[in-house]
Amino acid sequence: MVERKKWSENFSEWFNEVIEEAGILDKRYPVKGMNVWLPYGLKIMKNIEKFIHEEMERTDHQEVLFPALIPETEFQKEAEHIAGFEGEVFWVTHAGHEPLDVRLVLRPTSETAMYSMFALWIRSHADLPFKVYQIVNVYRYETKHTRPLIRVREISRFFEAHTAHADFEDAERQIKEDLEIFDNLMKKLAIAYVISKRPEWDKFPGAYYSLGAEVVMPDGRTLQIGTMHNYKQNFAKAYNILYEKEDGTHDYVHQTTFGMSERLLAAVIAIHGDDRGMVLPPTIAPIQVVIVPIPKKGSEEEVYSYAREIEEELKLAGIRVHLDLRDKRPGWKFYDWELKGVPVRIEVGPRDAAEKTVVLARRDKLEKITVSREELVDKVRELFDDIMQYLYERAKEWLESHIKRVDTIEEAKELFNDRRGIVEIPWCGEEECGLKMEEELEAKMLGIPYPEESARVEGKKCPVCGREAKFIARFARTY
Amino acid sequence: MVERKKWSENFSEWFNEVIEEAGILDKRYPVKGMNVWLPYGLKIMKNIEKFIHEEMERTDHQEVLFPALIPETEFQKEAEHIAGFEGEVFWVTHAGHEPLDVRLVLRPTSETAMYSMFALWIRSHADLPFKVYQIVNVYRYETKHTRPLIRVREISRFFEAHTAHADFEDAERQIKEDLEIFDNLMKKLAIAYVISKRPEWDKFPGAYYSLGAEVVMPDGRTLQIGTMHNYKQNFAKAYNILYEKEDGTHDYVHQTTFGMSERLLAAVIAIHGDDRGMVLPPTIAPIQVVIVPIPKKGSEEEVYSYAREIEEELKLAGIRVHLDLRDKRPGWKFYDWELKGVPVRIEVGPRDAAEKTVVLARRDKLEKITVSREELVDKVRELFDDIMQYLYERAKEWLESHIKRVDTIEEAKELFNDRRGIVEIPWCGEEECGLKMEEELEAKMLGIPYPEESARVEGKKCPVCGREAKFIARFARTY
Structure with missing residues (x-):
């Protein structure tokens, strides 16, 4: 039976424990808000990034790497x-024993690093659209309470795509493409989200x-996990990014950016988890199938050799499989892999070895099925699909509810007191009224639903x- | 005919031009010694790193990621x-508008970031050997002349493996393993090198x-491209990294590190290049085969469709192929891909399309062969092997000569005046004499050949x- 009591009632503690015990990050690094990525956590994050790289390649973004x-x-x-940004950046002021002539900012994001180079690179309409991205470490001096993966002073895996376009329409097309990329990625992570215009x-x-793209976390607060910005010509004018049009005249480019970070991993952990720990989508799990042998006295040889056979077969089928041969009791191993x-x-006992059967236990629903040895690979693949679907539907239901x-x-206040996530309220559109509501509700306005057409209402006050x-x-009350 | 005139006689200029024109890095970033990685350069570097990750996995190193x-x-x-290090680190002293209570160093390498965590992680002999690595950006305030990939203030792709062991012998085994890893990597890059004990x-x-591992660059100066250090218990004592032995007593761990960086790419570019530009080993080339169609009036359709067929076949065979459809003359394209x-x-003209032949031009020897369509994939694979062998042998010959x-x-002075690379001189082993020779020769002592047995001499003064x-x-005179 899936339980989500601690998960929802004491999310903050649940999250910190999972991060630590599942080997995602170590928070004991001696700088506040900066954490050490542990091997398992880094592997999951890199699997998420694989999909980002794939989407970037599909959409002709080039990967670059700028100084920090x-x-x-x-x-x-x-x-x-x-x-x-000036209130929240780290300053490098000295090198060796000397002060620097020009102080250096540790990038909080890379607009100001990139755009003087864009001005050199972009010359003519033939260079447009110009699309680059990088995944890098960025730094923000957060004064609020820090929290691993969610609010940190070193964002270790900051994804930022920067594009330049001939006109506003093409920049708008880019925003649409970003939303499509984001949606593809969310499907791989089985995450349901909403987009709001800030x-x-x-x-x-x-x-x-x-x-901004938001998910609703187990405690009802929202987490921003993606942003897309249309800059129009604001930065192009500041950094003098001009291009020559076909008619020989010059104009500033239009620019957009698209950002994500390790908050994606925070969302995966939070949205899919339960009281036993993480539930990873098979798409990004470093280990998709773990085999736990359960030998009885006298049957060790059969059980281990059967387990190895299964391991080999799954490996050959391209499935990320791990055979757990640690000298621990099966119950301890179950607990450990459920947490992770x-x-x-796969549980393999003497009876399975004898009857050529395999017991498959799925982490999401905590259910078991027994399948025959011959159908193993097919059944595992089916199970992956089922798990993805179940996780996505549960996430969607959670979001919608x-x-x-x-x-x-x-009414809004009551909902917030009940930690009910996102509350939608009619709004005249005036800043004064928006800020007033934020104040009264002790909440932030995420914005209006996007696309804007879907945000229009009539007959409301x-x-x-x-x-x-x-x-x-x-x-919403936000992270 | 392969020419290496500019390459050897004016290496510095050659190198800078290639870096810029082949799209490796842009040096115009407005901080001295910090460069922007361009898409093509980054792809090559990531292909090099793929082999590093593979070797790390093979040898049970876990990837981690520490704060900068x-x-x-x-x-x-x-x-x-x-x-x-204190004379060459960058200091973060302020955040927002306030000075920090404790100043922060931008890592020049990660010993001092990692080892307080090692002290928490390592508890018993069962945790040993403990092997982790990361590939990160590190910072050194170089006061010497900076040079892209070679001497920079931001090393963007710093590889560092850190290990802990129960005793000196096991640490020594690790150094041997590092040398083996390094040698495997060098084979993938077709690079010949020497190891010296500093x-x-x-x-x-x-x-x-x-x-230290060195290559001899085209101008006779050496470039250090890898280092392995045995720390004994020096850092363990400073950071209190203790483990419990099987007998219940405690001792400090022994530690080693192994470092590499984008200097690997510098070596690849320099060692294999010629006056036309880079010559990439097929193992790491982002594009292994480029197809340049050479249509004649009236034959466009046949030529392009034949070119596409070839592209498809090579792609299916797992070869990284690119069909160049830019609106430029073939000669311009040849020049461009040779530079890169x-x-x-592969050159594809109407005659090739008609006769089902393919012209293969190899970049290393600048030679062409014509093969039949059926044997294409096999011949391309053979060619890759030939190229790897040729590049390696040429590199080895260069090094040895x-x-x-x-x-x-x-005699040593004369050789240095003639830019003859590494000079080996008998040495009594006293620091005073070593430093004296460095001074007289205006060169650095790389050290003695490793393993030490190979450095012993008799009957020399x-x-x-x-x-x-x-x-x-x-x-040697060194970079």
């Missing part, structure tokens, strides 16, 4: 950007508009000013 | 290490002894003090 240090002079070129006061510093979220466990539409502040509501606005 | 920032308090625990005064700060070092070029053994300082020489010592 940005001269103060470059960092300060776009006024809104610097205003948004309010003006919560845009990315320097953006024309920002989109291995999607399928945590989005509620109400008409009044009071803004609960703050009483005027006609133009949009549905989403609010 | 180290608290000053941790950084200062091992006296020799801090003495060796003199006491040039050990890694904190090491008991250091080994693509190992095999650039190591000369002499008895006197005068140290040219400085005239006493009996114990070793052969290697000298």
